[in-house]
Amino acid sequence: MLELKDLTYQVEENNETLTIIDHLDLTIDDGKFIVITGPNGGGKSTLAKLIMGVKELTSGQMIFDGEDITECSITDRARKGISFAFQQPVHFKGIKVLDLLRLATGENISVAAACEYLSKVGLCAKEYIDREVNSSLSGGELKRIEIATVLARGTKFSIFDEPEAGIDIWSFQNLIQVFENIRKTVKGTVLIISHQERILNIADEIIVIEDGKVKKHGPKDEILPELLGTADAVNRACSKMS
């Protein structure tokens, strides 16, 4: 279980204090498949980075499986079982896809085992396993490799920040299946940040983050109709105007 207590994250910009995450409280139960959504700039990625320890809290407390991890480094959190697939994957000169997957598993896994993870994200493994994770890979390819590194870690708490971004529509169906599979097979908690209805649709719970706060949090069946309702309302308003 992950408990976020009164989290605040502020940045200084031009002598002004911007509050990005604003006294946020949230409890995420074990084994749940949760989708976080909300407007652009609402603070979703920031929240994910705070959980991974990539950004430092201004105030508040984080408890992971009963243990206070507020002061823990990225490495410690990773070793305690938190993983994070970044919205914008990083590239490396000279580090190969195989190397990255081996670092992710923490073992010298076989090429065949590494290929499994690539196949899971819809990449033809043998074409990619020996390639460098550098800028010669397309955005979508990097994104899939990023997802594969988190799958390879197989930790009890995995965060994916907009995994569908940059993935072509043909592969999108495939990706949904990947996440449905994760949902079925992974015992841990999965937290996906997404704007996609089809991903929202496979969630157990949906969380809406807006202005750095939890706007809504509840079972999918309750939250999704509300969200779609508001979208419909907007569409109707727009069609009236035209």
Place this chain on the structure above:
Amino acid sequence: MLDNIQKQLLKEVVDLYKMPKGAYNIRANGEKAARNTTENIDIVTKEDKPGIDIIIKDGTKNESVHIPVVLSESGLKETVYNDFYIGEDCDVVIVAGCGISNCGTHDSEHDGVHRFFVGKNSKIRYVEKHYGEGDGSGKRILNPVTEVYQKENSYVDMEMVQIKGVDSTHRITKAELGEGATMIVHERLMTHGEQKATSVYEVELNGEGSSTDVISRSVAKDSSEQIFEAAIIGNTVCNGHAECDAIIMDNAHVVAVPKLDARNVDAALIHEAAIGKIAGEQLIKLMSLGLTEKEAEEQIIGGFLR
């Protein structure tokens, strides 16, 4: 004949555990330690100065020459002249390299002057590794000079590696390329402590359709200093590209000096240089996989210098 320290040095510079196949000449502490010639590759000791001539017959294919140098005596200073005469239509691998072990208080220095005369249509792969070890206060100094003269349609691929233990290096590489000739250089360098390394390339593209690609990847740690100078002179229709990509750490100092000199409208010359610290996101990504910051750094540098 070779002691254990010398054998270890050999292993570092030419990946040799025992005597290589093919032609070789091993120089240890200023003297010839072993030599082998083949039907196609002759090695002759110079009469007028220290060094050897390596003569490779026309049409020699799939053969190799190893000419490692090891220094394990503190205070030894030498300048050695090696000339390679490579015939036409050859395809050979040449492995050079120098390992210095200095446990004493005197500076040890090896200055190798290598000249390559590459015949028409010949293909050469040249690998040169530098390695230093030993905890004495004496410095380990290597100042290699390489000159390459390439005839029509010849192809030279050079790999220069210096990862550890050399206190001071001043490398000068000069090349003159004839029609359709190609020269590729991959340099990999890591400096630490107070080490200084300078690498100067001057490639003259004289023949029509000649081309060169000089690529340097380096990591400068601690208070070390690196200077990379690449000059490409385009005298005709040609293609030249030089690239310097450096990671700077701690209190290091890195200088990249590009020089492109085009003397023909059809000379296409490009220089790229990038110097920067390890990207924060790269460290963060690897740490989020469970690596410590130090482990992440090692992985990033290891990949970069691969």
